[in-house]
Every structure is written in structure tokens, then in C-alpha cells.
Amino acid sequence: MIRRIFPFLLIALVCAGAGSAADKAPKVFVLGVDGLDPKLLDQFVAAGELPNFARLIEQGDYKPLQTSMPPLSPVAWSNFITGMDPGGHGIFDFIHRYPDSILPYMSMSKVVPSDKSVEVGSWVVPLSSGDVINLRRGRAFWEYLEDHDIPTTIYHMPVNFPPVESGGKALSGMGTPDILGTPGTFSFYTSREVSNARQITGGQVFYVDVEENTIEAKFRGPENPVRRVPRKTRSRSKEVRYEHPDLTTDFKVHLDPERPIVKISFQDRDIVLREGEWSDWFRIDFKAVPYVVEVNAIGRFYLKQVRPDFELYLTPLQINPEEPALPISTPESWSHDLYEALGHFYTQELPEDTKALTYDVFSGKEFWDQSQFVYGEQSRALDYFLKDFEEGFLFFYFSSVDQGSHMLWRYADPDHPGYVEDDQLLSGIRVLYKEMDNALGRVMQAIDDETTLIVMSDHGFCPFYRGVNLNTWLLEKGYVTLRDPSKQGRSSIPFANVDWSKTKAYALGLNGLYVNLEGREKRGIVKPGREHEELLDELERELLAMRDPQNDEQVVTLVVRTERDFHGPEHQIGPDVIVGYNWGYRSSWTSPLGEFPHGVFVDNLDAWSGDHSVDYRHVPGVLLTNRRITLDEPALYDLSVAILDHYGIEKPSQMIGNDCLGDPVTRGQIDAGTAE
Amino acid sequence: MFGSKVKLDKELLKKIKMYAKIAGYSSPEEFITHALEKEIALLEEADSEEEIRKKLQGLGYIS
Numbered sequence: 067m068i069r070r071i072f073p074f075l076l077i078a079l080v081c082a083g084a085g086s087a088a089d090k091a092p093k094v095f096v097l098g099v100d101g102l103d104p105k106l107l108d109q110f111v112a113a114g115e116l117p118n119f120a121r122l123i124e125q126g127d128y129k130p131l132q133t134s135m136p137p138l139s140p141v142a143w144s145n146f147i148t149g150m151d152p153g154g155h156g157i158f159d160f161i162h163r164y165p166d167s168i169l170p171y172m173s174m175s176k177v178v179p180s181d182k183s184v185e186v187g188s189w190v191v192p193l194s195s196g197d198v199i200n201l202r203r204g205r206a207f208w209e210y211l212e213d214h215d216i217p218t219t220i221y222h223m224p225v226n227f228p229p230v231e232s233g234g235k236a237l238s239g240m241g242t243p244d245i246l247g248t249p250g251t252f253s254f255y256t257s258r259e260v261s262n263a264r265q266i267t268g269g270q271v272f273y274v275d276v277e278e279n280t281i282e283a284k285f286r287g288p289e290n291p292v293r294r295v296p297r298k299t300r301s302r303s304k305e306v307r308y309e310h311p312d313l314t315t316d317f318k319v320h321l322d323p324e325r326p327i328v329k330i331s332f333q334d335r336d337i338v339l340r341e342g343e344w345s346d347w348f349r350i351d352f353k354a355v356p357y358v359v360e361v362n363a364i365g366r367f368y369l370k371q372v373r374p375d376f377e378l379y380l381t382p383l384q385i386n387p388e389e390p391a392l393p394i395s396t397p398e399s400w401s402h403d404l405y406e407a408l409g410h411f412y413t414q415e416l417p418e419d420t421k422a423l424t425y426d427v428f429s430g431k432e433f434w435d436q437s438q439f440v441y442g443e444q445s446r447a448l449d450y451f452l453k454d455f456e457e458g459f460l461f462f463y464f465s466s467v468d469q470g471s472h473m474l475w476r477y478a479d480p481d482h483p484g485y486v487e488d489d490q491l492l493s494g495i496r497v498l499y500k501e502m503d504n505a506l507g508r509v510m511q512a513i514d515d516e517t518t519l520i521v522m523s524d525h526g527f528c529p530f531y532r533g534v535n536l537n538t539w540l541l542e543k544g545y546v547t548l549r550d551p552s553k554q555g556r557s558s559i560p561f562a563n564v565d566w567s568k569t570k571a572y573a574l575g576l577n578g579l580y581v582n583l584e585g586r587e588k589r590g591i592v593k594p595g596r597e598h599e600e601l602l603d604e605l606e607r608e609l610l611a612m613r614d615p616q617n618d619e620q621v622v623t624l625v626v627r628t629e630r631d632f633h634g635p636e637h638q639i640g641p642d643v644i645v646g647y648n649w650g651y652r653s654s655w656t657s658p659l660g661e662f663p664h665g666v667f668v669d670n671l672d673a674w675s676g677d678h679s680v681d682y683r684h685v686p687g688v689l690l691t692n693r694r695i696t697l698d699e700p701a702l703y704d705l706s707v708a709i710l711d712h713y714g715i716e717k718p719s720q721m722i723g724n725d726c727l728g729d730p731v732t733r734g735q736i737d738a739g740t741a742e
Numbered sequence: 743m744f745g746s747k748v749k750l751d752k753e754l755l756k757k758i759k760m761y762a763k764i765a766g767y768s769s770p771e772e773f774i775t776h777a778l779e780k781e782i783a784l785l786e787e788a789d790s791e792e793e794i795r796k797k798l799q800g801l802g803y804i805s
Binding site: 160161170171172244248249250251265267268382416420421424469472558559560576655656658659672674677679 | 795798800801802803804805
């Protein structure tokens with residue numbers, strides 16, 4: 067490992083002598099606010115609601131920050147982390163596909179199970195442990211900082227699960243699953259009929275009976291890694307296939323016969339809740355093999371209602387930072403240290419429970435309350451880090467603006483097809499920005515004049531009015547052929563009805579469009595070379611010509627061809643084309659996983675009403691700093707180069723950006739922030 | 743050989759016999775068995791696709 071002393075530290079050592087305060091690495095603080103939008107920021111600043119942002123804009127420097135294409139968080143943060151674009155870091159979307167099976171998978175990480183085991187009856191004894199792999203390519207910029215002995219602390223950086231090995235401290239962010247291995251699956255225990263129970267995604271409904279004021283139910287945990295049972299299958303094959311049963315543990319709910327109060331009992335623990343009340347975090351132990359193999363998790367209950375119908379919500383079960391089942395921090399013990407300092411906290415990638423609101427398990431107010439818990443945890447963590455920030459690089463991440471902008475947009479936009487009048491939630495997004503202003507104020511109070519401060523976001527926001535069934539469009543244009551057209555729209559299994567021998571292209575993920583390429587896709591028919599290129603030319607023309615019959619709007623304003631437009635060798639794992647939708651449009655709810663509903667366009671009536679998976683030019687992020695911004699149009703990958711340059715580290719050859727930060731513009735002049 | 747009889751359309755049976763010969767199967771029965779096994783394997787694969795789908799669906803961006 068090459069270790070080098072950064073130049074100005076060397077000068078400082080010569081001038082001041084070793085051992086003085088000057089031998090500490092200069093401080094850089096990056097406040098990463100997912101989804102902070104420059105238009106909304108300008109609007110709220112102009113209204114005088116964000117005094118700390120206003121001060122930093124006035125006394126420092128501020129520009130829109132060019133995001134990634136597509137402007138999705140995993141892609142955008144990867145641009146920042148690696149200083150590359152998707153051609154280099156290999157993250158093109160939330161969802162990628164295996165070309166041989168066209169099966170989708172999460173792009174950010176994967177779990178590789180143990181490859182050696184002994185099977186004895188219904189038990190599987192693993193002889194080696196499995197592994198979790200971060201699928202992002204390229205080195206993170208803070209690895210270079212660590213190479214140069216600069217201390218780093220990275221809190222909840224997206225696309226950093228499991229965290230890259232480095233000498234610094236890091237807690238994983240977006241990409242970190244819940245204990246079931248999903249992006250987040252809540253549980254809803256109820257005695258009432260839930261009409262949409264089968265349609266609920268990201269959650270599971272458990273029906274319970276109330277008998278003599280008592281309910282018996284189970285926590286559902288992950289699969290039992292060491293037990294197997296015969297798998298139920300539709301096949302009549304005599305071959306027995308096995309699956310791992312879920313781990314479960316019982317709990318009992320005792321209802322007060324008169325008052326809306328319950329006592330929940332499990333594993334020698336009692337929790338008393340009143341209707342409308344949240345529990346604190348609690349730990350659950352699942353026993354795969356009692357005393358030998360155990361998995362633990364943490365959760366929180368919310369008692370929604372006791373009578374007439376019983377309704378109890380349980381958060382997605384989290385990887386417990388106290389004793390993590392999967393690697394969520396570097397060093398591994400650091401999540402335990404954070405638990406010691408901060409108590410239990412959400413470790414799941416995006417903890418705001420958008421699915422519970424989407425499927426009416428939460429009301430708008432209940433979603434807001436849950437989001438505020440998340441913000442409160444992150445806010446306490448910020449204060450904890452600021453207290454001990456003495457040298458080096460610190461990155462801190464907030465998720466609340468992004469998740470809130472997705473879910474609260476419709477309350478503030480009368481033009482939205484799903485507009486809902488709600489006096490309290492109307493100002494929800496504005497309140498989230500004010501909370502960020504408060505956090506920024508605390509940062510400005512805590513840092514000294516020598517600290518470089520950068521506030522940045524990965525992308526902005528726009529409304530999600532109309533969904534585009536891109537696969538249906540491909541079908542109507544003749545690029546896809548179905549085996550049985552009469553069954554169009556019936557199957558939710560990805561591409562189940564597609565005749566691959568007559569299909570030239572397919573859409574998968576939020577913005578991805580793939581050619582069914584011979585030699586790459588298992589049943590590919592388009593020949594590489596000229597035929598491939600001609601098809602891409604044709605698709606580009608056709609996509610840009612797509613019009614919405616409802617209003618004659620152009621639907622796609624940008625088409626990016628990954629091989630032509632990106633840098634680096636990883637374009638081969640991504641889509642051939644990335645579709646940049648116009649303002650207000652987005653891929654539909656079902657097209658990203660290979661469904662073919664009838665009709666190309668559909669109004670979005672979902673609670674998820676704001677989005678950003680469009681042409682990147684519509685949704686830039688923000689860059690605010692107490693240094694001069696030297697580029698007219700700084701981009702995410704410029705910022706990583708700038709941070710390295712700040713410490714005197716030369717730009718690595720694979721990074722495509724340029725230094726975008728100059729001298730301090732306000733050193734010693736920025737007023738301390740204001741905060742409650 | 744099949745354990746039970748299956749009725750097939752005459753034209754289809756004619757094609758099966760022809761293609762079984764062209765493709766080198768020892769009999770039309772062997773060709774039919776092979777084709778059905780492939781189709782069943784696809785259906786069984788669909789089970790695991792459903793599981794994958796469930797895991798992806800917690801993502802807010804899709805339903």
C-alpha cells in the first residue's frame with residue numbers, strides 16, 4: 067500500500083514541528099441529502115424558511131449538481147463514490163438481469179450461499195460460511211484517503227453494502243437488506259379482512275383470531291439455513307426438491323378487556339402499548355438449532371387499533387447493529403460501538419415505510435410519524451459524529467427528503483392525478499427541508515473555520531403523473547412477440563409469455579432496455595455488429611418519437627446508449643439503452659419486472675407520487691459549499707476528484723471527472739448556523 | 743412409452759413424426775417426452791422466479 071503525506075500537511079509539519087495540532091488531517095465534512103432538489107430549495111429559501119441554507123448560499127457557493135443517467139440513487143451515489151459513470155462502476159439501475167435466464171436481481175449486492183454442506187435427512191450442515199458481495203466495481207474515493215493515512219468516517223453511504231474494506235469506519239447504507247433479505251418487508255397482524263392482502267408488496271398480512279382477549283401469532287424470520295423440507299410444487303415430477311422453512315418465534319397479545327391497551331409477550335419480555343402508540347426497539351432471537359445456530363433481529367410495534375378490529379404493525383425486522391447477522395460495518399465491531407452510543411437503530415436501506423402507506427396499512431399521518439422516527443435517529447447520529455469530529459473526512463447521509471418527496475408530492479400538487487387534500491401533509495416536503503436546514507445549522511455551529519463543508523444531493527425531483535408500460539410499447543411496435551397473445555397481462559412472472567425466438571428487445575428495471583442479442587442472451591436472435599447497431603438506431607428514433615395520446619407530449623427526451631455514451635468496460639452487464647423520460651413520466655409500476663399490461667400509458671394514482679427516474683437534465687442535485695465552485699456544470703463524479711485533490715491526491719486514471727472546488731470563499735467569514 | 747393414452751390432433755402427430763425423425767429421436771414418444779420435460783422444467787423455474795420477484799418487490803419503485 068502506498069502511503070504519502072499530503073503536501074500541505076508536510077509544509078505544516080516543517081513549519082510547526084511534529085506533534086502539534088497541525089499534524090491532524092484537514093477536515094472535510096460532506097452532508098449527503100438524498101433527493102434534495104434545487105428548485106424546491108430555491109423556492110423555500112426565497113420564502114425565508116431555510117436561514118442556514120440561505121447563509122451558505124450567500125456567503126459560500128451554490129450550483130446545481132449534474133446527476134447520473136439514469137438519475138437513480140444507486141447509480142448516482144456510485145458515480146460519486148467511484149468518480150466513474152456506470153460504464154466504470156457497473157451499476158445501471160436498481161435491477162439488473164442474468165442474460166442467460168432474463169431473471170432479475172438487485173444490482174447492488176448479492177448473497178452467495180455456502181458451497182459446501184452435508185445433508186442429513188431434513189438438516190443441511192454448512193461446512194463453510196456464505197458470503198455477501200458488493201457488486202459495485204471500482205474503488206471508493208475514501209479508500210484512496212485511507213491509503214494516505216487520512217481518517218475517514220462514512221455513515222450510511224448508499225451502495226456500500228457490505229462496506230468496502232478500509233482502515234476507516236463505515237456503516238452500510240442503501241442496498242442493506244432487512245433480516246429477510248428484502249429491501250424491507252413489514253408485518254401486519256389483523257383480525258379484519260384485508261381486501262388487497264394478496265397484492266401487497268413489501269409487506270405481509272397475518273390474520274389473527276381474538277379468543278378470550280388473547281391473540282397468538284408469530285414473528286416471521288429468515289429462512290432456516292440448516293433445515294430443509296420438501297418443496298411444494300405444481301410439478302408431478304417424482305424428484306423431491308427441498309426448501310428452507312422460515313424461522314419463526316411465537317408471541318402473545320393480551321387485550322385489556324375494556325381499555326384500548328395490550329400487553330405483548332415473547333421471549334421473557336412484556337411490552338405494554340396503548341392504541342396509537344409505538345414500542346421502542348426490541349430484540350428477537352430466532353433459533354435455527356437451539357444453542358448452536360441463532361439469528362437475531364430487532365423490530366418495533368405500532369398498535370394501530372385494538373377494537374373493533376385488531377391491527378398491529380411490525381417494522382421490517384432489522385439486522386441488529388448490536389450483533390449483526392450480515393456485515394453492515396467496517397470494522398465489523400463498529401456497528402456495535404454505534405449501538406452502544408446511540409441504542410438500536412434502523413439498519414435497513416431506506417427505512418421510511420413507503421409500502422405501508424401505499425397499501426393503506428399506514429395513514430398519511432402514521433407514515434409521517436414513522437418517517438420522523440427515522441429522521442430522529444439520523445439526527446441524533448449526526449450530533450454524535452459532530453461531537454467527535456476532529457480530523458479527516460466525514461460523510462453523513464439523510465434519507466428523509468428523498469422518501470418524503472416520493473410519498474408526499476401528491477398532497478402539494480393539485481395537478482397530480484392522485485392529488486389528495488390534507489392540510490397537514492400539504493406542507494410535509496417543506497417541513498422536511500426545514501429539518502435539513504436545522505441539521506445544516508447544527509453542522510455550521512459545530513465545525514471550525516478551517517473545515518471544508520460540502521452539502522450535496524444525488525438528484526432532484528419531479529412529479530410522477532403518468533406511467534409508461536415500456537414492454538407493452540415494445541410489444542405494440544413489434545419488437546416483442548408473445549407466445550399466446552390472448553394471455554397478455556395475465557402473468558406476473560417476468561417475461562413468462564414471451565416468445566424469445568421472435569423477440570428483438572425487452573425492458574427491465576426502471577430505465578433499462580435490452581436487445582435480445584445472440585451470444586449474450588440465451589435465446590438471443592439479434593446478431594451482434596451491424597444488425598445490433600441498426601436496431602439501436604431504430605429504437606432510439608422510435609423512443610424519441612413516442613407521444614402520449616392524452617396530451618401529445620413527447621414522452622422520452624433522451625436516449626443514452628451505454629456502449630456509445632459511457633466510459634469503461636462494464637457496459638456489457640448493463641442495458642443497451644437507458645430511457646430518459648420527460649418531466650412527469652416514468653416507467654410504470656409493472657413494466658420494470660417484465661410484465662405486459664394492456665395499454666402503454668397509465669395515470670399514476672399511487673401514493674408514491676414524486677420521482678426522479680427521468681432524463682437526468684430534469685432532476686439535477688445540489689452542491690453547496692464554503693469553497694468556490696470552479697466548474698460551470700459540476701457533476702457527481704467531479705466531486706470525488708475534488709475531495710481527493712483537496713488532500714493532495716492525484717486523480718486515479720479510471721476517474722472521469724475534474725476537480726470542481728477551488729479556494730475557500732468564506733474562510734473565517736461564514737456565520738455560525740442557527741439550530742434548535 | 744406413455745403409461746396412458748393422450749389424444750393428439752392428426753396434423754400435429756404427423757409433424758411430430760416428421761420432426762422426431764429429422765431431429766434424430768429414436769421414436770415420436772421419445773421426442774414428445776423430451777419436449778414435455780423441457781416445458782415442465784420451465785414451469786418449475788417459474789416458482790423460483792416468483793420468489794425472486796417477491797424479494798424485489800419491497801423496493802418502493804415497483805409493485
